[in-house]
Amino acid sequence: MGRYSALSLLRGAFNGQSHWRPAWRHPDPKPAYDVVIIGGGGHGLATAYYLATRHGIRNVAVLEKGYIGGGNTGRNTTIVRSNYRQEPLSRMYETSLKLWQTLSDELNYNVMFSPRGALFLGHSDADMIRLAEKGDAMRNQGIDAELLSVDQLRKIEPLLDFSRDARFPIEGGMIQWRGGTARHDAVAWGFARGADAAGVNIIQRCEVTGIVREGNRAVAVETTRGRIAAGTIAICVAGHSGHVAAMAGLKLPVESQTLQAMVTEGVKPMVQTVVMSQSLHCYINQSDKGGIVFGGDPDNWPSYAQRGQPMTLEGAVAQGLALMPSLSRLRMLRCWAGVTDMSFDGAPIIGPTPVDGLWLNGGWCYGGFKATPGSGWLFADSLAHGRPHEIVEPFSLHRFERGAPVDENGVGPMPNHR
Amino acid sequence: MLTIACPHCGPRAQAEFVYERTVDSVVPLDAEPAEAVAALFTRANPRGEDDEIWRHTHGCGGWLVMRRHRVTHAISAIRAIGPETLP
Numbered sequence: 419m420g421r422y423s424a425l426s427l428l429r430g431a432f433n434g435q436s437h438w439r440p441a442w443r444h445p446d447p448k449p450a451y452d453v454v455i456i457g458g459g460g461h462g463l464a465t466a467y468y469l470a471t472r473h474g475i476r477n478v479a480v481l482e483k484g485y486i487g488g489g490n491t492g493r494n495t496t497i498v499r500s501n502y503r504q505e506p507l508s509r510m511y512e513t514s515l516k517l518w519q520t521l522s523d524e525l526n527y528n529v530m531f532s533p534r535g536a537l538f539l540g541h542s543d544a545d546m547i548r549l550a551e552k553g554d555a556m557r558n559q560g561i562d563a564e565l566l567s568v569d570q571l572r573k574i575e576p577l578l579d580f581s582r583d584a585r586f587p588i589e590g591g592m593i594q595w596r597g598g599t600a601r602h603d604a605v606a607w608g609f610a611r612g613a614d615a616a617g618v619n620i621i622q623r624c625e626v627t628g629i630v631r632e633g634n635r636a637v638a639v640e641t642t643r644g645r646i647a648a649g650t651i652a653i654c655v656a657g658h659s660g661h662v663a664a665m666a667g668l669k670l671p672v673e674s675q676t677l678q679a680m681v682t683e684g685v686k687p688m689v690q691t692v693v694m695s696q697s698l699h700c701y702i703n704q705s706d707k708g709g710i711v712f713g714g715d716p717d718n719w720p721s722y723a724q725r726g727q728p729m730t731l732e733g734a735v736a737q738g739l740a741l742m743p744s745l746s747r748l749r750m751l752r753c754w755a756g757v758t759d760m761s762f763d764g765a766p767i768i769g770p771t772p773v774d775g776l777w778l779n780g781g782w783c784y785g786g787f788k789a790t791p792g793s794g795w796l797f798a799d800s801l802a803h804g805r806p807h808e809i810v811e812p813f814s815l816h817r818f819e820r821g822a823p824v825d826e827n828g829v830g831p832m833p834n835h836r
Numbered sequence: 837m838l839t840i841a842c843p844h845c846g847p848r849a850q851a852e853f854v855y856e857r858t859v860d861s862v863v864p865l866d867a868e869p870a871e872a873v874a875a876l877f878t879r880a881n882p883r884g885e886d887d888e889i890w891r892h893t894h895g896c897g898g899w900l901v902m903r904r905h906r907v908t909h910a911i912s913a914i915r916a917i918g919p920e921t922l923p
């Protein structure tokens with residue numbers, strides 16, 4: 419793998435940029451691997467990358483039914499943050515945020531991590547109390563948080579509607595300055611390039627259609643490109659977790675639902691931070707290309723269709739326009755949807771399953787992009803040592819029957835009320 | 837948007853309805869603990885047809901059981917909720 423650098427670009431200028439090579443190979447699957455990872459999204463690719471580069475486990479395949487990053491990794495609104503109250507979530511997402519800070523250097527690939535601030539608006543005294551509580555919880559765990567007055571907010575996001583007769587009056591906010599956005603495709607491509615260079619086989623257009631068991635042990639996968647044996651099988655398929663786990667006879671605490679997003683035409687900088695709200699279900703940020711990216715609620719009913727209903731998107735946009743009226747002049751370029759695996763407490767599920775040799779990394783709901791490097795790091799460590807990393811222990815598949823959910827919002831076992 | 841035929845009101849826009857949960861999440865009154873845990877916390881979640889409980893919340897308020905495909909969204913059956921439709 420040639421390193422990308424200013425010098426190599428300059429050298430390329432003299433030979434018509436003919437030095438560029440494909441960033442990863444397209445090998446045929448081998449009959450067997452030490453580890454087979456199902457799903458070539460950010461989580462699967464990051465897991466493979468850290469297995470190969472940190473744990474010396476290089477006989478690894480990542481099997482992707484479509485193209486890498488074509489799932490939720492390439493469909494999300496790219497928000498990265500670690501602002502949680504509960505310690506297990508803070509530890510995991512903060513592990514990830516620390517990795518984001520050096521990820522471009524680590525991968526020699528620009529993932530365009532942009533810590534521009536993750537802002538939550540408060541619209542009532544109740545919102546402000548909750549934001550203050552959350553900020554306190556974060557700071558007690560060594561994570562940055564700053565409570566903002568309306569005057570401070572005006573300087574940061576002047577285009578918000580601060581009038582007293584606004585539909586959602588703004589009373590203040592809380593910001594995590596180290597949060598922000600990253601370029602989602604680049605995350606998949608960077609991890610893929612790094613994993614490939616370390617010996618991992620990335621096999622696209624290879625759908626897993628069955629999991630072969632011998633007794634209680636998973637020993638191989640059936641795929642559209644033949645049977646592949648594996649020492650360990652790791653499921654990293656986001657919205658398809660339930661479908662794939664069912665191939666091994668498992669019924670998971672997840673429900674698959676649609677989450678949508680949209681982007682407008684590109685304009686000059688107008689939204690500085692990632693704007694979210696304690697009481698609304700819309701989040702707004704401006705991509706580096708200038709498009710305003712909008713996201714909202716899940717559709718709240720089960721679907722694998724990867725297409726959303728306009729009603730939900732309309733709701734998110736209406737809220738966004740009420741917060742920032744000047745956005746109403748923009749035209750929407752595209753909207754799209756992904757299938758998210760909504761877990762029963764809103765937290766992910768990472769660890770072994772009741773089937774020997776079969777591990778799961780899923781249940782990321784609508785918030786797993788920010789976890790990509792951390793999830794890969796912790797999952798690779800868990801697979802390499804055959805036990806869950808201490809940080810992911812609280813996210814076991816068995817936490818529900820033990821009465822130990824990690825329920826940040828205190829909602830109870832309601833995947834459609836997250 | 838789907839058109840959902842409420843057993844009490846006839847065909848209405850999906851916007852009037854709220855999805856509640858799946859039929860496999862209903863806990864039988866005489867369930868053993870393991871059975872109750874499975875019903876509360878796991879779902880078949882098939883990439884195919886499943887039975888779901890919806891409510892005509894912004895209409896008559898009644899519940900219904902809908903058999904629906906999770907990829908095409910095609911509805912193959914709707915029944916009013918009652919002792920015969922639940923486990």
Ligand SMILES: Cc1cc2nc3c(=O)[nH]c(=O)nc-3n(C[C@H](O)[C@H](O)[C@H](O)COP(=O)(O)OP(=O)(O)OC[C@H]3O[C@@H](n4cnc5c(N)ncnc54)[C@H](O)[C@@H]3O)c2cc1C
Nearest residue numbers: 457459460461483489490491494495497626756786787788
């Ligand atoms: C609209 C939207 C907005 C979001 N916004 C944010 C956000 O702002 N911040 C945030 O942190 N998170 C966000 N998320 C969530 C985030 O995108 C996901 O949690 C995360 O990307 C999951 O990564 P992954 O690698 O697990 O899954 P994916 O990227 O979905 O990868 C899974 C892969 O598995 C493949 N696959 C599935 N079944 C099989 C099979 N049988 N055989 C082989 N391959 C298979 C799929 O094709 C897919 O490529 C958002 C999600 C959506 C849909």
Ligand SMILES: [Zn+2]
Nearest residue numbers: 842845892896
């Ligand atoms: Zn009705």
